[in-house]
Amino acid sequence: MKPTIFGPGCDSLVGEVRPPGDKSLSHRAVLFAAMSEGTTHITGVLDSEDVRATIAAVRELGAHVDLSVGPDGSLTGKVRGWGDLGPRSYDSTIDCGNSGTTARLLMGVLAGWPLEVTLVGDESLSRRPMRRVTGPLELMGARFEATPSGTLPIVVHGTAALTPIEYDSPVASAQVKSAVLLAGLRAQGCTKVTEPAASRDHTERMLPEFCVPVTRDAATHTAIVEGPAVPCAIASFAVPRDPSSAAFLVAAALLVPGSAVRLSGVSLNPTRAGFLRVLERMGASIQVVPFPEAESERSGEIDAKYTGHLSATTVTADEVPSLVDEVPILALIASQAHGETRFEGVGELRVKESDRLAAIVDGLTTLGATAEVEGDTLVVRGPAPLRGGTLDSLGDHRLAMTWAVAGLVGGAAVGVRRFEAVDVSYPNFVGDLQLLGMRR
Numbered sequence: 001m002k003p004t005i006f007g008p009g010c011d012s013l014v015g016e017v018r019p020p021g022d023k024s025l026s027h028r029a030v031l032f033a034a035m036s037e038g039t040t041h042i043t044g045v046l047d048s049e050d051v052r053a054t055i056a057a058v059r060e061l062g063a064h065v066d067l068s069v070g071p072d073g074s075l076t077g078k079v080r081g082w083g084d085l086g087p088r089s090y091d092s093t094i095d096c097g098n099s100g101t102t103a104r105l106l107m108g109v110l111a112g113w114p115l116e117v118t119l120v121g122d123e124s125l126s127r128r129p130m131r132r133v134t135g136p137l138e139l140m141g142a143r144f145e146a147t148p149s150g151t152l153p154i155v156v157h158g159t160a161a162l163t164p165i166e167y168d169s170p171v172a173s174a175q176v177k178s179a180v181l182l183a184g185l186r187a188q189g190c191t192k193v194t195e196p197a198a199s200r201d202h203t204e205r206m207l208p209e210f211c212v213p214v215t216r217d218a219a220t221h222t223a224i225v226e227g228p229a230v231p232c233a234i235a236s237f238a239v240p241r242d243p244s245s246a247a248f249l250v251a252a253a254l255l256v257p258g259s260a261v262r263l264s265g266v267s268l269n270p271t272r273a274g275f276l277r278v279l280e281r282m283g284a285s286i287q288v289v290p291f292p293e294a295e296s297e298r299s300g301e302i303d304a305k306y307t308g309h310l311s312a313t314t315v316t317a318d319e320v321p322s323l324v325d326e327v328p329i330l331a332l333i334a335s336q337a338h339g340e341t342r343f344e345g346v347g348e349l350r351v352k353e354s355d356r357l358a359a360i361v362d363g364l365t366t367l368g369a370t371a372e373v374e375g376d377t378l379v380v381r382g383p384a385p386l387r388g389g390t391l392d393s394l395g396d397h398r399l400a401m402t403w404a405v406a407g408l409v410g411g412a413a414v415g416v417r418r419f420e421a422v423d424v425s426y427p428n429f430v431g432d433l434q435l436l437g438m439r440r
Helices: 023-035 050-058 100-110 131-139 174-184 202-210 243-255 276-283 322-334 347-351 356-366 397-409 417-424 428-434
Strands: 004-006 014-018 039-045 066-069 075-080 093-095 116-120 144-145 153-158 167-170 189-194 215-217 221-229 236-239 258-266 287-291 299-305 339-343 370-374 379-382 389-392 414-417
Touching: 004 221, 004 397, 014 428, 023 039, 023 050, 023 174, 023 202, 050 066, 050 417, 066 202, 075 322, 100 116, 100 131, 100 174, 131 144, 131 174, 144 339, 174 189, 174 202, 221 417, 243 258, 243 276, 243 287, 243 299, 243 322, 243 356, 243 428, 258 339, 276 287, 276 322, 276 389, 322 339, 322 347, 322 356, 322 379, 347 356, 356 379, 356 389, 356 397, 370 389, 389 397, 397 414, 397 417, 397 428
Parallel strands: 014 258, 039 236, 093 116, 167 189, 389 414
Antiparallel strands: 004 414, 039 075, 066 075, 116 153, 144 153, 189 221, 215 221, 258 299, 287 299, 339 379, 370 379
16 A cells, blocks of 8 residues: 655745635534425535535435535535425435444434434444444434444434433533434423533534524533424525644644644634644644634634744643544644643543554654553653654544644655545645645
């Protein structure tokens, strides 16, 4: 397998780019529009393998989706939902690809309808834990047939007689929370989800736009919906740009001398901005300029400039849900910071698209940095001059982009095997780097 090579092939990265549409919001915009009564116009939808899995799934369940690629590479168009008629099982098997969001949110949607649907995924998704979702949904009355380890393929046996629950989730997970809340729309009464820490709140912000009220208690990390409720189509929904994708360009700007990069239209949702708060503590030269308040999701500009001296910090377990997807690239930044940076409570990384925790340590060590795992804590010491090498993305888009940035930062080229994994979330990652000055 021939690796894709990234080397120190530019003096600096300079300019402005618009990262792709937010992946989490794209999934939800398509799914909520598909659940709605009427037709919703959506703009800025991320055109990636993961989101296309959700689009294909709702089509198979009876929604009419007419989205096409616009000039900026995003998907724009209309979705006509199934409304109170409910989804229909035209095909009893739905392929979720590599998308955990597609699989887990669909379980919540399908739980409340008398259908039998099999959810399958690729090799990576078929290793990821699903009991954290099927467990609470079974308490509500749905039934699931899974593998002995509780993974895909899973047969969903929905029911029209769901019971509302008050669920104390053992993990802070937006996917678990969203699945339970979406199932709660089909239950008679209040469904309540409480988390140990704040996770992404896109579902709670977006459902009210589709005419479904959500009661929230920030102090207790609680969200409540009252069913039965059918979402209503809205005139339009614009998907902001993805902060998780933006993080890789921010990192490159901070670490490549002479760089100055502006990222426009990026979501500034507080539950997604943890990586910015950590970088500010490390002394990074970052400025955030919010746009005027939007209806549910605020966005703005991020200016990032080369920062010659970064200081180590400690990322607490309570912070991790707001930056869990950015841990790989933050670990690379930490390898260039002065001192010992600790990422506490990151055991969840073991069950992402790959075992990211082990992969981060192996990759940074190969490149000459010092990193180790202590229980569920990742420890990175710096600064370390990075050498070249060849690394495997393991089919994980976050790792692929992290090792690509490492190639720009170090003194020698880095080869990334299975770099095509970036198509999951940022298909034009290389193109945007070239726009900023990277030479191939």
